[in-house]
Amino acid sequence: MTITTLDSLSAKPLLDWYDRHHRDLPWRVSPGMAARGVKPDPYRVWLSEVMLQQTTVQAVKPYFAKFLERWPEVTDLAAAENDEVMAAWAGLGYYARARNLKKCAEAVAKDHRGVFPDTETGLKSLPGIGDYTAAAVAAIAFNRQAAVMDGNVERVISRLYAIEAPLPGAKPVMKDKVTLLTPANRPGDFAQAMMDLGATICTPKRPACSLCPFRGSCQALKLCDPELFPVKTAKKEKPVRQGAAFIAVTGDGEILLRRRAESGLLGGMTEVPTTAWTARLDGETSVTAAPFAAAWQACGTVIHVFTHFELRLSIWRAAIVQKLEADDGWWEPVTNLEAQALPTVMKKAIAAAIPLAFKTSRA
DNA sequence: CACCCGTGGCC
DNA sequence: TGGCCAAGGGT
Numbered sequence: 001m002t003i004t005t006l007d008s009l010s011a012k013p014l015l016d017w018y019d020r021h022h023r024d025l026p027w028r029v030s031p032g033m034a035a036r037g038v039k040p041d042p043y044r045v046w047l048s049e050v051m052l053q054q055t056t057v058q059a060v061k062p063y064f065a066k067f068l069e070r071w072p073e074v075t076d077l078a079a080a081e082n083d084e085v086m087a088a089w090a091g092l093g094y095y096a097r098a099r100n101l102k103k104c105a106e107a108v109a110k111d112h113r114g115v116f117p118d119t120e121t122g123l124k125s126l127p128g129i130g131d132y133t134a135a136a137v138a139a140i141a142f143n144r145q146a147a148v149m150d151g152n153v154e155r156v157i158s159r160l161y162a163i164e165a166p167l168p169g170a171k172p173v174m175k176d177k178v179t180l181l182t183p184a185n186r187p188g189d190f191a192q193a194m195m196d197l198g199a200t201i202c203t204p205k206r207p208a209c210s211l212c213p214f215r216g217s218c219q220a221l222k223l224c225d226p227e228l229f230p231v232k233t234a235k236k237e238k239p240v241r242q243g244a245a246f247i248a249v250t251g252d253g254e255i256l257l258r259r260r261a262e263s264g265l266l267g268g269m270t271e272v273p274t275t276a277w278t279a280r281l282d283g284e285t286s287v288t289a290a291p292f293a294a295a296w297q298a299c300g301t302v303i304h305v306f307t308h309f310e311l312r313l314s315i316w317r318a319a320i321v322q323k324l325e326a327d328d329g330w331w332e333p334v335t336n337l338e339a340q341a342l343p344t345v346m347k348k349a350i351a352a353a354i355p356l357a358f359k360t361s362r363a
Numbered sequence: 364c365a366c367c368c369g370t371g372g373c374c
Numbered sequence: 375t376g377g378c379c380a381a382g383g384g385t
Contacts, residue, residue, distance in 0.1 A: 056381095136381065266369085
């Protein structure tokens, strides 16, 4: 008798589906191009993978284009100024990625003669490259049989096998399944196919199971409801923090900026002077905490939600008559703010005080 | 292992 | 409208 069990699950239907329905992405070599001998550029694969960490494809596209135009090779990025890289990354979030991106480029240029390591182990030894990115670059750029597991793959696997154990604890079990499923032939396309499937068919809500190449062998579809997977442990609620930000502008149109500490929240990025962001809601949110005395005017409150807390920032503005030499900051023309490494929360704060500070002032 | 670390879009 | 989520890594 012939029984289709999970043990017979094959990558073939997924690869066939990928040949027909793969997404066209700027950093991707499509199956058709690969058949004509086009090889992926490890630098582009790595750059895109780092940008895509916890970030949507749509958000990455313009940044990828900008980086590639400005720094076409990894050696160009290695030779770039840190501040330029941080300014180019501004808005994309998780700024430690940018710091590690730069360190990684320098390591490849200096320690590897500008050539990326072509093994999972070699890649993982580089800054900013963890389990996922090492496997992804090894598989996609170097055709290594590496098991690639990201959030998409976790969702697909958890449904295929109806895994009831919650994430993140169930990760090793899922990784084992991916390892068994990853083919020796076209491992890179397999990885990208799993992620495309998760992004377009096996979606978190209302998956399009009727279009899925695995519809005949999906345990969740057979037993209950795919939308119930993956199971995740409950997350704790977000605390609220509060502070004040001060926008000082001279008659010449210069604004007082500072540089944040190299590590931690928004590390190495640029900011306007602010108070500490405290958990106390009765903290220093008024002019009494301003960097210097001036005719401070209230400009409302900016609310910004970070990964692990919500920030309520009181905004204050003052026209400065006599420019003081700030010992831990500098005066920057408001017309040059676009070139600064300003995270989104700071653009919001400045826009609240100077509505025309940014061309795309949707904050 | 639990926590820290951004942002924007979606329903 | 707000909680959820996106090609995670470092510590």
